[in-house]
Amino acid sequence: MTEQPTSHEGRQPLAARPQERTRPRSEATGGSSVPPPAGPPQDLAGTARREGDRLRFVGAATRRIARGIDLDEIVLGLCRATVPTFSDAILVYLRSPLPVGDERPVSPFVLRLRRTDRLRLAGEDSDPGTVPLPVVDPQTDLMPAAELCEVRSGGALSEVLRGVRPVFGDSAAARAALPELLGADRTVPSGHRAILAPLRGRRRVIGAAVFLRRPDRPAFEPNDLLVAAQLATHTALGIDKAVLYGREAYIADELQRTMLPDSLPQPTGVRLASRYLPAAETARVGGDWYDAIPLPGSRVALVVGDVMGHSMTSAAIMGQLRTTAQTLAGLDLPPQEVLHHLDEQAQRLGTDRMATCLYAVYDPVSHRITIANAGHPPPILLHLGGRAEVLRVPPGAPIGVGGVDFEAVELDAPAGATLLLYTDGLVESRLRDVWTGIEQLRERLAATAQLTGPDHSPPLEALCDDVLDVLGPGDRDDDIALLAARFDGIAPSDVAYWFLEPEDAAPGRARRLARRALTRWGLEELSDSVELLVSEVVTNAVRYAERPVTLRLLRTDVLRCEVGDDSPQLPRQRRARDTDEGGRGLFLVNRLARRWGATRLSTGKVVWFELPTPA
Template sequence: YVEVLSGGPLAEVLRGVRPVFADAPAARDALPELVGTGPDVPSGQRAILAPLRGRRRVIGAAVFLRRPERPAFEPDDLLIAAQLATHTALGVDKAVLYGREAYIADELQRTMLPDELPQPTGCQLASRYLPAAETARVGGDWYDAIPLPGSRVALVVGDVMGHSMTSAAIMGQLRTTVQTLAGLDLPPQEVLHHLDEQAQRLGSDRMATCLYAVYDPVAHRIVIANAGHPPPVLLHRDGHAEVLRIPAGAPIGVGGVDFEAVELDAPAGATLLLYTDGLVESRQRDVWTGIEHLREKLTATARLTRPGTSAPLEPLCDEVLDILGPGDRDDDIALLAARFDGIAPSDVAYWFLDPRAQTAGQARRLARRALARWDLEELTDSVELLVSELVTNAVRYAERPITLRLLRTETLRCEVGDDVPQLPRLRQARATDEGGRGLYLVNRLARRWGATRLSTGKVVWFELSVS
């Protein structure tokens, strides 16, 4: 590396662009600046100084030498030196641009992946992401876990076909679309349908595969829809691993196809693994051979765990990645693992209530009985107050029966649902206002609270710590 002095002889030669013999006045003064105090450069026309000009700028210089016993360079050799310098400069320039693009694409992809996974009720999550080897370009793999109303969680994994910064950018757009669609609480097949429409509007020829699943810890069920993605693997508590047979569907971006969802049991203690094809497919094996290898690896890992217990989730992810063979990875890898803990029926209380003036009092009594059954009487005052506020707000506008549900896990969660899609907004009530203090109380007393719009209305919820 040489620092070029502004206005110096080397800068003058580099601005000239064309190769020159070392005995030219400009080159004679520039060579010491370029090569330093090292070996003497042959005199006469046995040395050529050639600027390396890239696409838009000079990126360096090359020196061509001939030994003293060989004939000196001729003027035609300047043309050959110019061609060699041009090809060298373009190659170096291309490598620099490629490295910069790969770095930007990799950073772009990493920033679009979740910084941390949520901690949904009744479900444990773990994930891994491995970029492709340096010899491959960045891809468009992604994963996500999105909390849904009713303590459910959406599990997503996808892969944009191709390897480039464009693939990473399309991945970011599709992931954002999935998050928006999940917020509408659409069925998995509808999410994929709208995602396919979004891909069509992007106007790109890139396709993507995607698997979207919704886990309900209360019902112990999972609904899955697939768009051309490798099937998930379910590891049961007893160590048996099975590849879930779900309709493969067409990739996102094909257009004009229907997606089908299947509903399956999600037994407590089971672990669902969602992954991209980089984990199971390589130049040495096809995708189905890799999936079978993954299933066998899960079964073997489960045998190392004490009978009747599930393998720890984080070490399980590390064991799964061990199926990768030696050598470069041709594709990046996204892995999402979900351990189904579920919520026992004895920890759930659920009611339908008619929207009447007396409903708030009825809701308080029902909540009080549930807390007494769970030995949580110390929360009675807070729960009755907050339930009364939420139910009163729901009754004021609802036309159909409202729902009240209590869930007891490491926290106590209360959910009130109605058929009004407008979400409540926290505001500071004035001294002369008769209402507007309900959410203020919820915000002050609850550990957490929120509201989610559904296709049939909304759900407002709050959580209290269980000592």
């Protein structure tokens, strides 16, 4: 955490009571712990009244400090609670860096002056009528101070901090420690009164606070040391908890974000965009996730899910379900089968491990999309003309319920349309039910599309940003995962598809068919490379296949060739010996193709390669 230096000063306090102003200085400075002799009844009443005011101040100040959640809020709460009521200025020094938990801090350690009033807008406070706080320059104002201070072992400042108890600024210990804290050439200005209070957390001293009063204020009393000790203790314990919570929240947030994809793939025929928003700063750990998984045949699987709850457990379950979904997608299972296996996995993870999930597979060649739903909000399809449609997909039961079947539907996915997948945090809140939110989202999408005209689709990234604006201020109670897919598709004229019988003549026929397709597309200069690679891949497929072999060519920004057969055994590249008659096919594919790969399917496998097309 990078820390800003902090000091604090407020207005002149209200006038002190006459009893406080007429108190002799020798008594006010607290040089003796013996209380003054009892006086007339009115003096006893005044003392009781002052003690009651002091107790009420301590109660209000500690409550204000305790309201802070993060480090800056706690230090700012201490500053605003004490200035100008208790002191005219305050300096707060904290370790740099602050130790977290049980870690061993470095020694000697460094104290850094903090200035939280510069980290907030003036007057920003939850209490009505609060006076805006001025910005104080510690170099020129009431309390000059150094930005950094090294606490040397055995030094005067080290001894004061080790003693934990606050001390008056004119005590022998403070007179030796304050120059070490404020700087060698800086001291408390003449006539000012100070209290030096160590800040000790649960295990160690984490800083120091200096309370200062001007000469026209009553001097600090012995009981003010108890007040300073109470304020310092509450502040230090609050800082300890805030630092520990901040570290845990950071780890949890990083854990969840590492479970989400760093970037989306760029499959052929579809453009993708995504957004993820945590629920709030105080509850950043959730179970929402999204994914886009390339599949054989230029298809892509679109996944969005939401594990119930907000905790580290939810995030961990989300990570396991996402990994399971990726594995199942690699097997090229139908969407309903993927949800069925996810349901079984959630039950293996334990009881009450429930989640909603929507799994869709888009085929850019057929311009169709197959969707299965497990208790998730329905997707919305934004057509090119501006019509927004809530797709009718059987909702199904959430994952983890067990013993239920999931149903998949196949729908048209026309070119230019945009499919929006989302979690319920986008459409549901305390102020509206989920179906009202879905209708508002549909209307927002339609209105956005109307602005771009009937022949154009709104930019995908801008559309995602506009969708998030459907939420009003304070209208977000849950995480939001958003995945948008713009369907471009692949034109039928850019696809060539054949079935080849698993016989010796298949490689020669594959070469002739590929050459004709390349001539039709004007890609004759790729003929030699494509014929050679197609021949090698088809020969390998025919060797093991028992059913017809499929050959497909796709022309997009690259030329893609796919050969499928019913054998699940994946080919492996190896280095052939000089005496071997075969084993060089994949070596040639690896040398000539820009990319290649092999994917196992439920019905066999697909081997594919890509070649760049001429400019």
